Amino acid sequence: MALKGLDIFKLTPKTNCKQCGVPTCMAFSMKVAQGSLPLEKCPFITDDVKDQLSEATAPPMKTLKLGEHTLGGETVLERHEKTFVSKTLYAMKVSTANDDAANDALLEKVPKVDYDRIGERMYCEFVFVEGTEGENARFLDLVKKAAALDRDLILATSDADLAKEALAAASGKNVILAGANASNYEAMSGAATAANALLGVSGESLEELHDTVAALEKLGNKNLVLVTTGKNAKEAFRNTVEVRRGAIKGSDRTFGYPSLVDVAALSGGDPHMEAAYASLFTAKYGSIVVLTEMDYAKALPLYGLRQNIFTDPQKPMKVDPGIYPLNGADENSICMVTVDFALTYFIVSGEIERSGIPVNLLISDAGGYSVLTAWAAGKFSASSIAKFIEEYQVEEKIKNRVLVLPGKVAVLKGEVQEKLPNWKVVVGTNEAVEIIRFLKDFQY
Numbered sequence: 244m245a246l247k248g249l250d251i252f253k254l255t256p257k258t259n260c261k262q263c264g265v266p267t268c269m270a271f272s273m274k275v276a277q278g279s280l281p282l283e284k285c286p287f288i289t290d291d292v293k294d295q296l297s298e299a300t301a302p303p304m305k306t307l308k309l310g311e312h313t314l315g316g317e318t319v320l321e322r323h324e325k326t327f328v329s330k331t332l333y334a335m336k337v338s339t340a341n342d343d344a345a346n347d348a349l350l351e352k353v354p355k356v357d358y359d360r361i362g363e364r365m366y367c368e369f370v371f372v373e374g375t376e377g378e379n380a381r382f383l384d385l386v387k388k389a390a391a392l393d394r395d396l397i398l399a400t401s402d403a404d405l406a407k408e409a410l411a412a413a414s415g416k417n418v419i420l421a422g423a424n425a426s427n428y429e430a431m432s433g434a435a436t437a438a439n440a441l442l443g444v445s446g447e448s449l450e451e452l453h454d455t456v457a458a459l460e461k462l463g464n465k466n467l468v469l470v471t472t473g474k475n476a477k478e479a480f481r482n483t484v485e486v487r488r489g490a491i492k493g494s495d496r497t498f499g500y501p502s503l504v505d506v507a508a509l510s511g512g513d514p515h516m517e518a519a520y521a522s523l524f525t526a527k528y529g530s531i532v533v534l535t536e537m538d539y540a541k542a543l544p545l546y547g548l549r550q551n552i553f554t555d556p557q558k559p560m561k562v563d564p565g566i567y568p569l570n571g572a573d574e575n576s577i578c579m580v581t582v583d584f585a586l587t588y589f590i591v592s593g594e595i596e597r598s599g600i601p602v603n604l605l606i607s608d609a610g611g612y613s614v615l616t617a618w619a620a621g622k623f624s625a626s627s628i629a630k631f632i633e634e635y636q637v638e639e640k641i642k643n644r645v646l647v648l649p650g651k652v653a654v655l656k657g658e659v660q661e662k663l664p665n666w667k668v669v670v671g672t673n674e675a676v677e678i679i680r681f682l683k684d685f686q687y
Contacts, residue, residue: 302328303490304499307466309441310395310417312368314468314501314530320491322552329501330553331525333545334369334397334533336507337385339378346385349536353392356542361560361585365546367394367537369419371505374400374409386412397421397443397503397531403430410438419443419468419531421503425455432464443503445470449482456497468531469498472505476520479504480527487528501530510535518545525549559611560585566635567592572601577645577685578637579671580628582609582617594678602682603641607631614649625658632663647671 306316306329316328335353337346350370357366370389374382382400386409389396395417398409406420421443423431428444435442444459444467446452452469459467471482483502490499504524510517517534518541524532525548534541554560561583568576569592581591583606595602607627609617617623628646632638644666648655650673660668672681 302499303494303496304487304501305465305467305496307441307468307501309419312395312417314441315499317487317491317528320488320528322556326555326557327553329530331529331549332368332531333521333537334371334531335367335537336371336373336505336533336535337389338373339375339381339385340373343381346388350388350392352536352538353394356537356539360546360550361562363550365542367542369397369531369533370394371397371399371421371507371533372409374398374402374405379405379408383408383412389413390416395419397533399443401427401431403427403434406431406434407437410434410440414438419503421445421468421470423455423459425451428455428459429462432459432462435466436464441466441468443468443470445472449485452482452486453497456500460497467500469500469502470505471502471529472508476509479506479509480523483524483528502528503531503533504529505533507533507535514541521545522548526552561611562588562606564606564608564631564635566637566640567604567606568601569595569604570599570601572603574640574642576601576603576641577643577647578603578605578641579647580605580607580631581649582607582612582614582623584609584611584613584617587613590675591678594675595682598679598682600682603643605631605635605637605646614651618652618655623652625655625662628655628659629662638665645669650674 302316302318304315304317307314312332313329314332318328319325335349337349353367353370357364359365370392372382372386372389382405386396386398390413396413397419398406398413399421400406400409401422401424406422410418410420418438418440420431420435420438420440423442423444425446432442442459442464444452444455446455456467456469469486471479471486473479473482483504486498486502489495506517506520506524509520514535521532521534522545525545550560562585564583579595579602581587581604588606592604595604607623608631609622609627610620612620612622614623646659646663646666647669648659648671650671653670656668656670660666672678
């Protein structure tokens with residue numbers, strides 16, 4: 244159980260702070276307990292006490308780094324309690340159970356889904372390479388092919404000797420070695436530790452998984468990922484939720500590690516079921532979700548869901564302010580202006596694109612608020628619109644002088660017209676769904 248402020252107070256020396264004069268341990272320890280200051284900021288805590296406090300004040304789920312990715316570190320079960328820390332990552336699966344042509348086709352798809360959405364890169368972070376019994380040579384060959392891609396690797400084999408060869412073949416890559424269990428954990432731990440890889444651990448039951456993790460911790464290995472897939476979707480869901488609940492609500496640090504769920508193995512080849520399972524475990528509580536393949540049809544809704552879940556609810560999602568030419572818009576196309584709230588942008592731009600009419604969509608900095616909220620807060624006004632036109636040199640870049648305002652801020656028309664006398668200011672629609680007809684009927 245994590246220490247409270249007074250517990251930290253008892254372990255620290257009673258030294259007055261040079262700045263505020265109060266006992267350092269009292270002022271500082273309360274802030275450490277609240278998570279607002281790191282322990283390293285206090286010069287008076289000894290190394291032994293610092294080690295005790297670091298362990299006691301750490302999140303109930305261990306934070307692991309793998310290359311540019313962060314796993315774990317979660318402190319709550321529900322997003323509304325605080326926020327989730329580390330977003331779900333996705334892996335695409337290749338296996339020696341497939342023929343070589345099928346694996347090659349899957350590997351070719353890996354780089355194709357890679358795009359930015361609201362400032363976040365959306366791509367498949369891992370390649371999951373699965374080995375089946377008696378296919379050692381093909382497994383190593385598949386590892387080499389996967390290692391040639393610009394992705395991190397998950398190597399799934401329970402053969403410790405083969406694991407060492409596979410880790411050598413993947414040298415230079417960030418790797419999770421998924422294959423430790425009750426019968427081989429010591430050898431697998433040695434192989435993973437030697438290669439600086441994270442170790443994936445599984446068990447026939449939660450009890451066996453718990454015991455195996457405890458044994459690995461005794462060996463000194465705490466760089467673990469818990470494989471919670473199970474025999475079917477129901478068992479996988481129970482395992483994944485119970486592991487997270489045990490760590491966060493039960494303060495059981497033995498279960499305080501990120502989890503991996505192989506939904507490709509659960510879906511039985513049904514792509515629709517796989518997408519549903521991937522959504523389920525994105526919300527509850529897969530740190531890594533393994534899929535058969537990733538294409539845009541699957542990626543767009545899945546990454547959108549992930550972004551909604553793992554965005555801080557206190558910070559609205561925003562798109563970058565700027566000029567967005569849609570439908571091949573050029574300097575002779577009309578301008579429509581709206582706010583930088585991501586949902587507003589995607590709805591409005593989607594309707595404009597559906598109309599087929601070339602439009603320069605001007606996205607003004609409104610603090611990430613919706614149109615009416617930004618207007619009420621004074622962040623979307625005649626002055627802010629005029630300032631945007633000036634700062635982004637709209638008049639130098641666009642010859643057309645028609646500017647369409649959102650219908651819900653029609654009250655701004657007169658003020659905007661005064662500040663932009665060279666423009667024809669038009670009031671647009673109240674709802675985005677009306678944009679298509681408005682643009683097709685509009686005469687300018």
